[in-house]
Amino acid sequence: MIVLLSNDDGIHAPGLKALAESLQELGELYIVAPDRERSATGHGITVHRPLRLEMVNMHGLKARAWAVDGTPADCVKLAVEDLLPGPPALVVAGINQGPNLGTDVLYSGTVSAAIEGIINGLPALAISLASYGDHDFTRAAEVARKVVGLTIEKGLPRGTLLNINVPVAEPRGVRFTRLGNRRYVNIFHKRTDPRGRIYYWMAGEPLDLEDNGNDTDVQAIRENFISITPIQLDLTDYRSLSVFRQQWKEINFIF
Numbered sequence: 126m127i128v129l130l131s132n133d134d135g136i137h138a139p140g141l142k143a144l145a146e147s148l149q150e151l152g153e154l155y156i157v158a159p160d161r162e163r164s165a166t167g168h169g170i171t172v173h174r175p176l177r178l179e180m181v182n183m184h185g186l187k188a189r190a191w192a193v194d195g196t197p198a199d200c201v202k203l204a205v206e207d208l209l210p211g212p213p214a215l216v217v218a219g220i221n222q223g224p225n226l227g228t229d230v231l232y233s234g235t236v237s238a239a240i241e242g243i244i245n246g247l248p249a250l251a252i253s254l255a256s257y258g259d260h261d262f263t264r265a266a267e268v269a270r271k272v273v274g275l276t277i278e279k280g281l282p283r284g285t286l287l288n289i290n291v292p293v294a295e296p297r298g299v300r301f302t303r304l305g306n307r308r309y310v311n312i313f314h315k316r317t318d319p320r321g322r323i324y325y326w327m328a329g330e331p332l333d334l335e336d337n338g339n340d341t342d343v344q345a346i347r348e349n350f351i352s353i354t355p356i357q358l359d360l361t362d363y364r365s366l367s368v369f370r371q372q373w374k375e376i377n378f379i380f
């Protein structure tokens with residue numbers, strides 16, 4: 126069984142190593158990951174320059190690995206189309222350093238790597254440790270192994286990935302959640318460079334909105350639960366699709 130691993134923190138990130146260690150007995154591991162950190166690159170792909178790659182020795186891990194000078198989506202695409210000897214049974218992205226909650230999933234390279242999996246018709250998981258300061262991936266790696274085992278046993282609906290966030294504190298349990306709302310405040314630092322020119326540096330602190338219900342990923346992590354959110358790619362707003370079809374009939378007279 127071939128399992129493909131990727132991430133957005135780069136091939137040398139400790140979270141990826143911890144993930145590979147926890148899964149290496151489950152199957153034949155292939156790692157295709159960016160050669161440097163590519164967090165917050167979303168689902169970008171590289172089409173205006175060539176992609177270069179090199180094989181990487183993962184030092185003691187039973188895995189074949191390549192570092193690619195592209196995005197997480199590039200990595201999964203390239204792996205599936207050319208590098209792997211056959212289609213993987215599963216794509217696992219992570220373990221990301223930092224949470225991927227609510228609206229974060231649109232910016233996240235980790236989730237995008239998993240999305241590239243489902244675009245290719247493959248079951249996929251994205252897993253994140255909900256902290257930037259804690260570098261102990263032991264528990265998140267255990268969670269990954271358990272969820273991977275269940276995914277292989279039960280399968281996932283076609284076109285659905287699981288976005289998993291693991292709290293730093295001892296988890297109180299597991300919740301299946303929906304995506305919550307997350308907004309950032311104080312996003313831009315406005316500064317002056319040594320030549321007197323203004324520049325902006327995007328940062329910001331998450332402002333967890335009050336309307337996050339108990340069934341959201343944001344709230345689950347806040348209450349120290351492991352959060353698992355099924356995510357699909359289809360962004361169509363089905364609620365308003367019929368409304369537009371009925372109430373915008375004039376659109377037909379434009380042409």
Ligand code: MN
Pocket residue numbers: 133134163164165221222223235
């Ligand atoms: Mn990251």
